[in-house]
Amino acid sequence: MTTRWRLIVLVPVLLVLGTAATEIILTLPSFGHPLTRYGMTVNTLAPALRNVSNAVTSVMYDFRGIDTLGEESMLICAVTAAVMLLRGRRGEDGNEQAGRVSGRAWAERSDAMVLMCRLFATMLFLFGVYVVLHGTVTPGGGFQGGVIAASSFTLLYLGGGYMVWRRMLHSPVLVALEGVGGLAYVLCAAVPLAFGYSALQNVLPLGNWKDLYSGGLMVIINIAVGIAVIGSFAALLLEFMEETRVPKGPVAEEDT
Amino acid sequence: MSVLAWCVVAWLLGIGVYGMVTSRNYVHLIGCLSVCQSATYVLLLGIGFRWGAGPPIFYDHPPGTPAVDPVVQAFVLTDIVVSAAMTALLLAIALQVHKKRGTLDTQHLRPLRPTE
Amino acid sequence: MTALAVQLAPLGVLLPLGVAFLLLALAHWLPPRTADVTALIFSLILVGLCGWLASRALHGPIVHWFGAWSPAVSGKPRVVLGIGFSVDPASAAVAAFCALIFAASFVFAWGYFDKVHAHFHILMLLFLAAMIGFCFTRDLFNLFVWFELMSMAAFALTAYPLEKSSLEGAFNFTVTNALGSYLMLAGVALLYARTGTLDFVTMGRIIAHGAPDPVIAGGFCLIAAALLTKAAIVPFHMWLSDAHAVAPSPVSVIFSGVMVGLGLFGLLKLIAIVFAADAQIMALVHIGLLWLGIATAIVGGLMAWAQRHLKRLLAFSTISHLGIMLLAVAAVNSTGVKGFLLYFVGHGLVKGTLFMVAGILLARFNSIDELELYGKGKGVWPAGIVMGLAGLLLGGLPWGILHEATDHVHKAGHGMAPVIAIVVGTSLTGAAVLRAALRIFPGWSGVPGIEFVSPTEREREQQDRPLWLMLLPCVVLLAIALLPPGLVESFTHDAATGLISKTAEPSGGGTIMTAIAFALTILIPAASLLRQRATRRWARVAARIETLPFRALHRLHSGRVTDYIVWMMVGLAVMASVLRLR
Numbered sequence: 013m014t015t016r017w018r019l020i021v022l023v024p025v026l027l028v029l030g031t032a033a034t035e036i037i038l039t040l041p042s043f044g045h046p047l048t049r050y051g052m053t054v055n056t057l058a059p060a061l062r063n064v065s066n067a068v069t070s071v072m073y074d075f076r077g078i079d080t081l082g083e084e085s086m087l088i089c090a091v092t093a094a095v096m097l098l099r100g101r102r103g104e105d106g107n108e109q110a111g112r113v114s115g116r117a118w119a120e121r122s123d124a125m126v127l128m129c130r131l132f133a134t135m136l137f138l139f140g141v142y143v144v145l146h147g148t149v150t151p152g153g154g155f156q157g158g159v160i161a162a163s164s165f166t167l168l169y170l171g172g173g174y175m176v177w178r179r180m181l182h183s184p185v186l187v188a189l190e191g192v193g194g195l196a197y198v199l200c201a202a203v204p205l206a207f208g209y210s211a212l213q214n215v216l217p218l219g220n221w222k223d224l225y226s227g228g229l230m231v232i233i234n235i236a237v238g239i240a241v242i243g244s245f246a247a248l249l250l251e252f253m254e255e256t257r258v259p260k261g262p263v264a265e266e267d268t
Numbered sequence: 269m270s271v272l273a274w275c276v277v278a279w280l281l282g283i284g285v286y287g288m289v290t291s292r293n294y295v296h297l298i299g300c301l302s303v304c305q306s307a308t309y310v311l312l313l314g315i316g317f318r319w320g321a322g323p324p325i326f327y328d329h330p331p332g333t334p335a336v337d338p339v340v341q342a343f344v345l346t347d348i349v350v351s352a353a354m355t356a357l358l359l360a361i362a363l364q365v366h367k368k369r370g371t372l373d374t375q376h377l378r379p380l381r382p383t384e
Numbered sequence: 385m386t387a388l389a390v391q392l393a394p395l396g397v398l399l400p401l402g403v404a405f406l407l408l409a410l411a412h413w414l415p416p417r418t419a420d421v422t423a424l425i426f427s428l429i430l431v432g433l434c435g436w437l438a439s440r441a442l443h444g445p446i447v448h449w450f451g452a453w454s455p456a457v458s459g460k461p462r463v464v465l466g467i468g469f470s471v472d473p474a475s476a477a478v479a480a481f482c483a484l485i486f487a488a489s490f491v492f493a494w495g496y497f498d499k500v501h502a503h504f505h506i507l508m509l510l511f512l513a514a515m516i517g518f519c520f521t522r523d524l525f526n527l528f529v530w531f532e533l534m535s536m537a538a539f540a541l542t543a544y545p546l547e548k549s550s551l552e553g554a555f556n557f558t559v560t561n562a563l564g565s566y567l568m569l570a571g572v573a574l575l576y577a578r579t580g581t582l583d584f585v586t587m588g589r590i591i592a593h594g595a596p597d598p599v600i601a602g603g604f605c606l607i608a609a610a611l612l613t614k615a616a617i618v619p620f621h622m623w624l625s626d627a628h629a630v631a632p633s634p635v636s637v638i639f640s641g642v643m644v645g646l647g648l649f650g651l652l653k654l655i656a657i658v659f660a661a662d663a664q665i666m667a668l669v670h671i672g673l674l675w676l677g678i679a680t681a682i683v684g685g686l687m688a689w690a691q692r693h694l695k696r697l698l699a700f701s702t703i704s705h706l707g708i709m710l711l712a713v714a715a716v717n718s719t720g721v722k723g724f725l726l727y728f729v730g731h732g733l734v735k736g737t738l739f740m741v742a743g744i745l746l747a748r749f750n751s752i753d754e755l756e757l758y759g760k761g762k763g764v765w766p767a768g769i770v771m772g773l774a775g776l777l778l779g780g781l782p783w784g785i786l787h788e789a790t791d792h793v794h795k796a797g798h799g800m801a802p803v804i805a806i807v808v809g810t811s812l813t814g815a816a817v818l819r820a821a822l823r824i825f826p827g828w829s830g831v832p833g834i835e836f837v838s839p840t841e842r843e844r845e846q847q848d849r850p851l852w853l854m855l856l857p858c859v860v861l862l863a864i865a866l867l868p869p870g871l872v873e874s875f876t877h878d879a880a881t882g883l884i885s886k887t888a889e890p891s892g893g894g895t896i897m898t899a900i901a902f903a904l905t906i907l908i909p910a911a912s913l914l915r916q917r918a919t920r921r922w923a924r925v926a927a928r929i930e931t932l933p934f935r936a937l938h939r940l941h942s943g944r945v946t947d948y949i950v951w952m953m954v955g956l957a958v959m960a961s962v963l964r965l966r
Contacts, residue, residue: 191409
């Protein structure tokens, strides 16, 4: 179909769907007055039951912990897939040629620039770790903090250039981090099971209110997620950045 | 005013689909898919919103103060992870397609072209 | 014993996830073949575990609450704080069957994926975990999570060969299914907004007590759209023929054998547990889904007949059979559920076998094109026998699980249209497979008809694999498909009534119809193999008229993802209109 034909079909379809949507909109619970008993119950029960001040974290890692395990698996799955797809025939090794467009002027980085990038990368990484660790207390948690920490690696690239970046990040290590993070989460679910509790049952001491250690098992899960997220996002950055590399020799043309 | 948020949801979904249908480039299409997804963010957060309520984090204010629904917020977080993962995967595929075919035009790219 | 079953139920998910993460962590350092062995062993363990759970669940569903957040903890009626796994016999049996197909695929793929560090096995194990979670869960958002994980693994596995077509097929697959899953999420959100819970049973109770409500109907439509996209029901089906045709054959085995059927199983469970009491949704199911099923069975059958690319042919045949399964779902009675469960298993076995035969041909002859392979298969005649037998089974050979299943689907519904759709779907797909088998192995052929102009491509797969290792899983699967269905009669009966207790009104005629379908399965390829070149003028006109509907269908299946999205929206609009016009 050409674009014109697609639109000719789509417009009446969207009109039909639009009227259906209008009907739904008019009968939805009015905005700002939710009927969601579940969430409201969590708000009243979570602080008392789990000693954590962040109710969202208690939903993620405790009440609906298995969801988050699925979510983490999803992330790891997608990253594994992206790594596999991007690496393709390029292979894992080969770090000779940095990504440079030939003929473009190349300026030497100043020392100040390199230093600043390293300083800020360190600070950013620490900030990410801080956000991970305080997941049960203040806004944040493994996913958010992990992404912040992993993004510090891009600063290393900006400052040190490709070679430094490659020397500091090793793909097998990053992938292993992913795997270890995921495995730790699975163990958090399986170990209580082995002792006759429910999977993911929070059997550790709950800790103190507003304390770094509050929420028992949640703290461990949170850190596990943080590790896995750092590993996966760094691996993803690494592989996408590898795409800028000039391939050594002509790429084998197997199927043209 | 009370229906504005829901109208935004419908609009985002509709415009995202329109964008995908008229798209001429894989990367643009991936962007439009993200627009569709942002409709779900608005919908989820809208469902949990409560007038006069604070965040469901009881650090500065004591437990018992009115707060919005934390469950949908957890869902949105999942949704964001899904989106990030999906976008990474799609971009990786698009990159490889570009390497193999030399184009990202949606109208030229079709698996198993007819033999005519 | 029940306590042990409750304790072991979460392992269905935790075990494959744990093994996958362990493999991932060690991938760089593992000796070759470790991943093959580990994946195979654990998938067999899961077959055992899920099978055992199925037998335990006959005494009542096994419910495991994660984190011990059972509904009682909240202290309020209708508030369920946690997520539960509820294992009924049907779900456990389906999960066990998924694991079985995975085990067969791991054997078949032995040595196929040497290149990259265990990536294939990691993705496959995540895929399996997602499927088992999808079967076991009783929480709507959790269902979405497993659905999404399942999709993610599937997208990646499709693109695995990194060829042009597989990348484009994977792209189409990803975009359509991603859009579907966003619709599903919106549907989940709507249902949560209205009912304030995500637990299947609680939600079902709230819906049963409420008045008809557009929000709930809308939520159902959106979720159904996603599940029907996964299950490749017309008009959401376009992605399937692209993805299955280009995916590596061990992966296509999984896709056609279990993944797409799971979409319908999820829909069946939702209809049975959550929406059974909602009159408007049940009307949509009885009318809308029924006609979508009829269209799917016929379109899939016609398109399958018109293919020459063997994997694409099988893909369209899967679409047709999914339509028949949807007819079983749309009947919403215990006979239908019984038919669905048997069909799911029977079809999965036969289709898995057929994709493996296609993989063997691909590995041996570097081609998957029926016309190119003409007469080349003589050296691998055992594969030919397997393929011919599988084709006969697809076409309604009166023996084995698939035949019994078709019989139940016939009995579940009423009216003439579904019966005709089943006969058309069964006979055309069986005929297409037989035609291909007769061309490839003994080398019989008439002048090619419409299949001559259908899309095809050269493909290749890893070659140096022993034939017996590839044939072994085919033969085992086919042997299971040929077991007398009486063996599982009482189990399927209990499993089906566990989901829906309403039985179908008795209707006869099933046996005659399957006999007609089988006769057509033999006659159509026979006619095709005797076909002469059309030389006379009237014969040329007739031949042209014959190809017209096929050409139109070919044009619709354009391969462009932008078109596919339009068709998905059309499907959604059809469901909305059926609800409105009821």
